[in-house]
Amino acid sequence: MFEEFLEKQLSWLGDSSENIIFSSRIRLARNLSEYPFPHKATSSQREEIRERIKGAIFKLEEFKDSIFVNMEDLNALDKQFFLERHIISQEHMVSSSGKGLMISSGEEISMMVNEEDHIRFQILAGGFRLDELWEKINYFDDRLTSYLKFAFLPDLGYLTSCPTNIGTALRASCMLHLPGLVMTRKINKILELLAKLSFTSRGLFGEGTQALGDFFQISNQVSLGLSEKELIENLVGIVKQVREQEEEARISLVKRQKITLEDKIGRALGILRNAYLITTKEALSYLSLLYLGIDLGIIKNISQKVVKNLFIVIQPAHLQKKEGRMLREEERDYVRAYILRKRLKEDV
Amino acid sequence: MLCDICHKNIATIHLTEIVGDKIVELHLCSKCAQMKTEEIKNQLSLSEFLTGLVKEEKKERRVLRCAKCGLTFNDFRKMGKLGCKFCYESFREKLLPLLRKIHGSVEHTGKVPQGLKEEEILERKIRELRKKLAKAIKLEEYEEAARIRDEIRNLEKKRDV
Numbered sequence: 001m002f003e004e005f006l007e008k009q010l011s012w013l014g015d016s017s018e019n020i021i022f023s024s025r026i027r028l029a030r031n032l033s034e035y036p037f038p039h040k041a042t043s044s045q046r047e048e049i050r051e052r053i054k055g056a057i058f059k060l061e062e063f064k065d066s067i068f069v070n071m072e073d074l075n076a077l078d079k080q081f082f083l084e085r086h087i088i089s090q091e092h093m094v095s096s097s098g099k100g101l102m103i104s105s106g107e108e109i110s111m112m113v114n115e116e117d118h119i120r121f122q123i124l125a126g127g128f129r130l131d132e133l134w135e136k137i138n139y140f141d142d143r144l145t146s147y148l149k150f151a152f153l154p155d156l157g158y159l160t161s162c163p164t165n166i167g168t169a170l171r172a173s174c175m176l177h178l179p180g181l182v183m184t185r186k187i188n189k190i191l192e193l194l195a196k197l198s199f200t201s202r203g204l205f206g207e208g209t210q211a212l213g214d215f216f217q218i219s220n221q222v223s224l225g226l227s228e229k230e231l232i233e234n235l236v237g238i239v240k241q242v243r244e245q246e247e248e249a250r251i252s253l254v255k256r257q258k259i260t261l262e263d264k265i266g267r268a269l270g271i272l273r274n275a276y277l278i279t280t281k282e283a284l285s286y287l288s289l290l291y292l293g294i295d296l297g298i299i300k301n302i303s304q305k306v307v308k309n310l311f312i313v314i315q316p317a318h319l320q321k322k323e324g325r326m327l328r329e330e331e332r333d334y335v336r337a338y339i340l341r342k343r344l345k346e347d348v
Numbered sequence: 349m350l351c352d353i354c355h356k357n358i359a360t361i362h363l364t365e366i367v368g369d370k371i372v373e374l375h376l377c378s379k380c381a382q383m384k385t386e387e388i389k390n391q392l393s394l395s396e397f398l399t400g401l402v403k404e405e406k407k408e409r410r411v412l413r414c415a416k417c418g419l420t421f422n423d424f425r426k427m428g429k430l431g432c433k434f435c436y437e438s439f440r441e442k443l444l445p446l447l448r449k450i451h452g453s454v455e456h457t458g459k460v461p462q463g464l465k466e467e468e469i470l471e472r473k474i475r476e477l478r479k480k481l482a483k484a485i486k487l488e489e490y491e492e493a494a495r496i497r498d499e500i501r502n503l504e505k506k507r508d509v
Contacts, residue, residue, distance in 0.1 A: 033433060036417045040431035116429070138459070145462045151433035152464065154471040156447070157456030159436055161429045163443060164450055166436075168458035198452075225453025 018127040019295040019304065020243045022175040022215065025086075026133045026232075028141055029160045029169040030119040031151040037161035038098070038114040046098025050113050056147035057102055057111070062140070066109075071099035077326065080317035086124070091115055109140065117160050117169075119144075126308075128239070130172055130232050138228070157224060167224025172232050174239045175204055179214040179292045180249030181242075190242060191216075198222050199238055213284035213311060218242065254296060265293035269302075272340045277333040283314050283340060290344075306343055314339060351377035414438040470507045474500055 035041055035049050050070070057063050071079070072095065079093045088101060092115045100113035112120040123137045151159040157167035165171070181187040194201050198221045203211030218239055220231050253261050268289035271278070291307045293299035312318065319335045320327050327335060351359045357377030412421040419431030421439050430436065436443065447454050455475070460468045477500045484493040 031433065036432040037430065039427075039429055040417050040419060141459075142462055150461050152461050153433075153436060153456075154460075154464075154468050155454065155456055155475065156436060157458055158461075159430075159433045161431075163430065163447055166447070167451065167456045170458070222451045222453075224447065224451035225455055225457065227458045231458075 019291075020177055020246050021128040021239065022177050022308070023124060023126050024128055024130045024133055025122055025124045025173045025175070026130065026137050027120060027122040027171045027173075028137060029117040029158065029165050029171075030121065030141070030144075030148075031159060031161070032118050033149040033151045035118065038096075038116065038118060039161065041098075041114075043097040046096075046114050049118050050098045050100045052148065053111075053113050053119060054100065054102070056144055059147055060140070060143050062143075063102070063104060063109075065105040067103045067105075069101050071095070071101060072097065074101075077317055077320055081321050084315040084317050085312060087122075088112055089115060089120075109137075116162060117165070128174065128236075130174070130236055134172075134228060134232055164221075165223055168226070168228050168231060170223055170228050170231060171219050172235050173217050173219035174235070176216050176218060176239065176242060176246070177214055177288070177291060178216055178242070178246050179288050180246045180253055182211075182214045183253060184249045186245065186249060187216075190245060194218060194238065194242075197238065199235070212281055213288040215288075215311075250292075250296065261296075262298055265289045265296075265298050269293070269299060269344070273344050273346070274341070275337045277330070278337040278340065279333055280315060280336070283336055284311065287311055287314075301346075302344060310340065310343060349375050351375065351380050353377075353380040353383075412439060412442070467507065470503055474503050474507070477503070 031037055032049055032052065035045055038046060038049075041049065054068050057066065057068065071092065074082075076093075079088065082088045082101065083090065083093060085107070087103060087107065087110045089112065092099060092101070092112050096114070098114045100111075102109075102111040102113070104110065108125065109121070109123050111122070121137065121141070123133045123140075125133055153159060158169040160166050160169050178187060181190060191201050199218055200221045201216050201218045204213065204215030204217055218235070220235050223231070226234070268286035272283070272286050272290065287307055287310055290299060290302070291304065291311075294302060294304050294307065313322070314336045316327075316332055319332050319339070322339075323335060349359045351357050352375050354377060357379060359375035359377055361376045361378065361381040413419070414431055414435045415438060416434035417431035419435055421442060424430055424435070424439065430439070444454055477496055481493055481496045481500065484490075484496060
């Protein structure tokens, strides 16, 4: 199963021409009407819930080729691997009975079963494609309704175990690459402003506010009171504004500090192409510069797609899956550097 | 409050029972309670039985609990998670201000599961009319208020069929 994943190399990332907005995601939470929420359900209820959801999924023609696994059948490394691919959450890695995971072929759609809610259903795409994603996930949600009855109240909408998610139970997000705003030190102001406007932002890699690789995820905080389309429209509006700010920051960097910027990017590529030991953190920050360099036309001959994939595959569990064994930290740094050297070779 | 059995004496003992998913309350005077106790073929002494009842009653008053899944409002406070869909009904009054704080609204305007649509449309209409009614009363437009009231009644009848 994992070989397949490694070979596919994140087809959902696609060939999007959108450089600042790395990817879009929509997640819906649903609970089966007749069972308590996962944390309050008994083991046997959770297993029953999992079976019912699994049954419903495989009744849908579109999901015939998808994979469904019980989380207890995965080891820690497998789970870490899916976490690195943004298919499962930290919470879903914690062992507890009845947890399941569905992944559609192509990884565009995935579902966590018995995480915080019975169903956490997500759809991912490279670039800025929230409207299209909503159409699709809405359709699948309707299809599931033919087989599953969801907890719903007319005035409060879809009910979730945490009241912060009720109503539409929708979380839409975009992953943005914002090195310009980080370098011009405008990022904190923007993040503060987003929080004031009820949007959540956090770094993509690493924990908490630490944003490795200058990636930030922006999502809606509110889920009740606005329709799905309105929530998405608002997010689209705000993401466009952040993108504009990033573009401006890049223009000003090129204008005022062109040589410094070229130097930074050139050094980053130099290290990535020549290092024999490199940590995840270091690699992500140089890849970020490289990605920016390609976008600004400073770096030629390296495709964005290669770099996009590298962001994912240099992470610890991916390296270990690729090598087919557990690696010590130093070994990981070595394998990581090897992959980077190979994929960023000058003649490619 | 008068005793539910003799309807003469003042009820001093309050018994709360959950039958199926309904809460049944029984209010008894001490005499009838004693009789009721004897009816129950139980080895417990009366005093034990009564202390049990009193404790239960105190609990009833202090602890807000979801009758379906047993989660208390305190559990929710600690964990930030509700136990089941009925918790939203059980704790509705306490949850609404919180939801308003989080979302700025307590009116779902998004999608509705397929098959639920007709009910939902009615429900929404009724909600809107209730708001209009409150407004009309505030403005002392009683004729308009009466008209809205009748409309609400009609819709409620339709809904409850």
